[in-house]
Amino acid sequence: MPSVVVNVPQFPSVPILPGVPQLVRSLTSPAPALPTIGAQAQGPLWSSRNSAVWGVFDSNGKKVINPDSVLDFSNRNEWDVSDYQQQANSNNTGTGFGSFNKVTKPSETSLRFSKGGSQSDRSTFLNQIAAIAGDTNVYKIVTPEVSYSSVNVLRYEVLRRGASGAYFLCEVDVFFRQVLVVAANYTSTSANTANAQNAAAIPAQNNGNVQPQTVASRDSQSFLAALAGVS
Numbered sequence: 001m002p003s004v005v006v007n008v009p010q011f012p013s014v015p016i017l018p019g020v021p022q023l024v025r026s027l028t029s030p031a032p033a034l035p036t037i038g039a040q041a042q043g044p045l046w047s048s049r050n051s052a053v054w055g056v057f058d059s060n061g062k063k064v065i066n067p068d069s070v071l072d073f074s075n076r077n078e079w080d081v082s083d084y085q086q087q088a089n090s091n092n093t094g095t096g097f098g099s100f101n102k103v104t105k106p107s108e109t110s111l112r113f114s115k116g117g118s119q120s121d122r123s124t125f126l127n128q129i130a131a132i133a134g135d136t137n138v139y140k141i142v143t144p145e146v147s148y149s150s151v152n153v154l155r156y157e158v159l160r161r162g163a164s165g166a167y168f169l170c171e172v173d174v175f176f177r178q179v180l181v182v183a184a185n186y187t188s189t190s191a192n193t194a195n196a197q198n199a200a201a202i203p204a205q206n207n208g209n210v211q212p213q214t215v216a217s218r219d220s221q222s223f224l225a226a227l228a229g230v231s
Contacts, residue, residue, distance in 0.1 A: 067113035106178035
C-alpha cells in the first residue's frame with residue numbers, strides 16, 4: 001500500500017482574534033509582543049497583598065517579635081451572664097433562674113510564629129518572645145483586618161516537629177490576654193483635702209485619745225445581778 005504524504009504547513013492558519021495565542025503565522029509576520037501591565041494597572045492588582053501587616057507592636061509602634069511568618073491565628077471573645085435563682089411559690093413549683101447582668105471578659109488571642117535561618121537567628125527570635133513574656137507592658141496585635149490593643153502575654157510554647165524541625169525550624173505559639181485598663185475613682189465626704197496629695201483622697205482624722213471611765217457602783221451592781229440571774 002503506497003504511503004500518503006501529508007503536507008504540514010510551516011505556520012498555523014489561525015485568525016488574529018482576542019483569545020488566540022500569540023503565534024508566528026509567516027516569515028514576514030512574527031508573533032506580536034506579549035501584553036504588559038502598566039504601572040497604574042499593577043497598583044490596584046497588588047496593593048492589597050503588599051499592605052497586609054502582621055505583628056506585635058509596643059506602645060511606640062516598634063515591632064517586638066520578628067518571625068519569618070505567621071502560621072496560625074485565633075481570637076476568642078466571651079461574656080458572662082449573671083443568674084439568680086427564683087424562689088418557689090406556695091405549691092413548691094416555679095423554681096427557676098433569671099438573668100440580670102452581662103459582663104465582658106478579657107479577650108484571648110493566640111498566634112503561631114515560625115522562624116528559620118541560622119541558630120543565632122532562632123535564638124534572637126526566642127529571646128524576643130521571652131523578653132515580653134514576663135513584663136507587665138501592654139502591646140498591640142496587628143492583622144490585615146483588625147488590630148487588638150492592650151494585650152499582655154500569658155504564656156508561650158515552643159514546637160519542634162520531626163528531625164528537621166529540631167534543627168532548622170522553630171515554631172512558637174504565643175498566647176495573649178486583653179488587659180482591661182480602668183481609671184481609679186475616688187469619692188470624699190470631707191472637705192478638708194487642701195493638704196492631701198490627691199485632692200479626692202480622704203485625709204486621716206484624729207479625734208483625740210479616749211480616756212478610761214469609771215463605772216458607777218449602781219451600774220456595776222445591776223450588771224452583776226443580771227449576770228447572776230443568767231447563770
